[in-house]
Amino acid sequence: MEISVVIPLLNEEESLQELHDWIAKVMQSNRYLYEIIFIDDGSTDTSWQVIEQLSAKYTAVKGIRFQRNYGKSQALDAGFELAKGKVVITMDADLQDNPEEIPELYNLIIKEDFDLISGWKKKRYDNVVTKNIPSKLFNAAARKTSGLKLHDFNCGLKAYKKEVVKAVKVSGEMHRYIPVLAKNEGFNKIGEKVVQHQARKYGETKFGIDRFINGFLDLITISFLSKFGRRPMHIFGLWGTLMFLFGTTLAFYIGAVKLYKLFNGVKTILVTNNPWFYIALTSMILGTLLFLAGFLGELIIKMKPDEKHYTIKEKLNF
Known part of the structure; x- marks a missing residue:
């Protein structure tokens, strides 16, 4: 042919x-x-x-x-x-x-x-x-x-x-x-x-x-x-890791400052009243979700069989 x-x-x-x-x-x-x-x-x-x-x-x-x-x-x-x-x-x-x-x-x-x-x-x-x-x-x-x-x-x-x-x-x-x-x-x-x-x-x-x-x-x-498309972890995992590290670093910094002030007898506001605490928490959550999205994407690519997104009703001369 x-x-x-x-x-x-x-x-x-x-x-x-x-x-x-x-x-x-x-x-x-x-x-x-x-x-x-x-x-x-x-x-x-x-x-x-x-x-x-x-x-x-x-x-x-x-x-x-x-x-x-x-x-x-x-x-x-x-x-x-x-x-x-x-x-x-x-x-x-x-x-x-x-x-x-x-x-x-x-x-x-x-x-x-x-x-x-x-x-x-x-x-x-x-x-x-x-x-x-x-x-x-x-x-x-x-x-x-x-x-x-x-x-x-x-x-x-x-x-x-x-x-x-x-x-x-x-x-x-x-x-x-x-x-x-x-x-x-x-x-x-x-x-x-x-x-x-x-x-x-x-x-x-x-x-x-x-x-x-x-x-x-x-x-x-x-x-x-x-x-x-064939390596979703490279995008989702990268941004997820960066966001999680940013949130974790910020959380440790807030905690260290709080402890330093407590040891030196300085009265401070509650950690939960600090807006940066919520920024750190949100970054860690988003980072974890993005990393999981990349991981699940990799699993889907490796395990998902080829699929047809249509149904053939009739064929002629095949």
């Missing part, structure tokens, strides 16, 4: 037949051995019935149907797990990604040995206020935080070596940061290609302005996880 095309979708009944025919035409004209994996993320229209018809007619078409809507990240993770191609191409199902880009993306992975190629929609046909401007802000923050010089982290059109998709685990809303996840797994040859973006032909976008708010929150999460 040369190419696996992984397509997550939600309520895209009108575009699926046209998208399949377009992809098949590109694949056959280049004589690729391929598979198309549609992942129905809980559609409420007839998307799954269209996929059933396509899979019955074409053995290259495979389908995964979720029990309910879990999100694009979970859909991609399911597709990655079952993909068999040497190169895995992801694209959206709304016909805004152009299948004619596939041969060049494939060649960049196979001939130029890139681990991952991310599409860049340099010219976009989206709403300027709700998508273009927030997207530019989001991508600027992602570049600064991750160190990857990509212009369009959220472009659905990407190409991967098979080894990359088998190594990364995509959950939550982390599909925007697959290049960052790949980098964290040691795949450093990550490139970018300008791709053609097309206006939506059918239906309406499934994403609102809230996705950029969630995107920034996920960016903070992945930045933290990339540094401390």
Whole structure:
């Protein structure tokens, strides 16, 4: 298998037949051995019935149907797990990604040995206020935080070596940061290609302005996880130890001053009336809690088995 095309979708009944025919035409004209994996993320229209018809007619078409809507990240993770191609191409199902880009993306992975190629929609046909401007802000923050010089982290059109998709685990809303996840797994040859973006032909976008708010929150999460996700004790244990030592030192100082004044016959206020006593006590408690958080994090990482955060209802042609 040369190419696996992984397509997550939600309520895209009108575009699926046209998208399949377009992809098949590109694949056959280049004589690729391929598979198309549609992942129905809980559609409420007839998307799954269209996929059933396509899979019955074409053995290259495979389908995964979720029990309910879990999100694009979970859909991609399911597709990655079952993909068999040497190169895995992801694209959206709304016909805004152009299948004619596939041969060049494939060649960049196979001939130029890139681990991952991310599409860049340099010219976009989206709403300027709700998508273009927030997207530019989001991508600027992602570049600064991750160190990857990509212009369009959220472009659905990407190409991967098979080894990359088998190594990364995509959950939550982390599909925007697959290049960052790949980098964290040691795949450093990550490139970018300008791709053609097309206006939506059918239906309406499934994403609102809230996705950029969630995107920034996920960016903070992945930045933290990339540094401390596999060694939580290094952050929680460090700050916990420092806070506990600060509180303990302050408590000993308060006690020493109190004893010194008592031995010298100086009347002093009660220790509990000293505000620094409560600062010391709070620091020791917080320090202990942070240390325990780091310790529990280490235990969870070592003992927790891999989990899937979705339920597959049906599969076709697997």
